[in-house]
Amino acid sequence: MAITLVFLGKLADLAGTPDLQVAAPLDWNGLLASLPESLTEMAQGERVKLALNGSILAEKTALSANDGDEIALLPPVSGG
Amino acid sequence: MARDVCLLESDGWTPAVALEAFAAAHPQAGGLASFIGKVRPDEGVEALELSHYAPLTLPGMEALAEQTLARWPLDGILIHHRTGIMRPGAPIVLVAAAARHRRDAFEAADFAMDHLKSDAWFWKREKRSDGWHWIEPRAQDHADLERWQRDSRRTA
Numbered sequence: 001m002a003i004t005l006v007f008l009g010k011l012a013d014l015a016g017t018p019d020l021q022v023a024a025p026l027d028w029n030g031l032l033a034s035l036p037e038s039l040t041e042m043a044q045g046e047r048v049k050l051a052l053n054g055s056i057l058a059e060k061t062a063l064s065a066n067d068g069d070e071i072a073l074l075p076p077v078s079g080g
Numbered sequence: 081m082a083r084d085v086c087l088l089e090s091d092g093w094t095p096a097v098a099l100e101a102f103a104a105a106h107p108q109a110g111g112l113a114s115f116i117g118k119v120r121p122d123e124g125v126e127a128l129e130l131s132h133y134a135p136l137t138l139p140g141m142e143a144l145a146e147q148t149l150a151r152w153p154l155d156g157i158l159i160h161h162r163t164g165i166m167r168p169g170a171p172i173v174l175v176a177a178a179a180r181h182r183r184d185a186f187e188a189a190d191f192a193m194d195h196l197k198s199d200a201w202f203w204k205r206e207k208r209s210d211g212w213h214w215i216e217p218r219a220q221d222h223a224d225l226e227r228w229q230r231d232s233r234r235t236a
Binding site for chain 2: 009010051053074075077078079
């Protein structure tokens with residue numbers, strides 16, 4: 001088991017992949033270290049949100065993910 | 081059922097058919113307001129792709145339907161949304177509200193549409209002759225949303 005990172009919208013293009021498996025457990029600094037370099041700066045910006053297992057985190061830096069969890073990186077939506 | 085919300089992942093969707101079924105499901109309604117959004121046939125755009133994130137997108141649309149039902153006295157609200165690749169002119173979204181009185185139906189459909197455009201978990205990119213381009217959020221969509229926040233402050 002591991003943690004799945006999911007990249008939405010243009011983040012998938014920047015990452016070069018729609019998802020990535022990383023080792024558990026993972027906190028905010030661990031996430032930044034696991035991201036493709038092309039995403040680290042953007043991920044820290046306030047426009048990119050994080051969801052852990054389908055729930056938006058109010059505070060990204062409070063991330064605490066374990067085996068089997070899914071973390072999604074969400075850029076601003078372009079609307080329906 | 082008061083709430084009719086779905087995500088459609090394939091072609092062959094006909095909003096008129098969904099609207100007819102919705103009207104039939106609410107025979108007591110005095111009126112029905114609806115909006116159909118289509119892929120705008122802009123010059124040079126060959127296709128539009130809408131991607132979503134399953135754990136958030138449909139639950140978000142369902143929460144929006146609940147919020148709309150809570151704000152206006154409606155018999156029913158419908159929100160149907162396409163995902164995937166669409167051609168110019170193809171329908172993307174259908175919103176409909178059934179109510180006793182027209183003003184509630186018009187406003188509820190308008191409210192739901194404004195929130196879909198600015199809040200819903202969709203990402204869009206369009207294909208032009210030189211490849212795919214991601215579409216950034218529009219300031220106008222956020223201005224449209226603020227309209228409702230202003231209104232709720234006034235009536236609060």
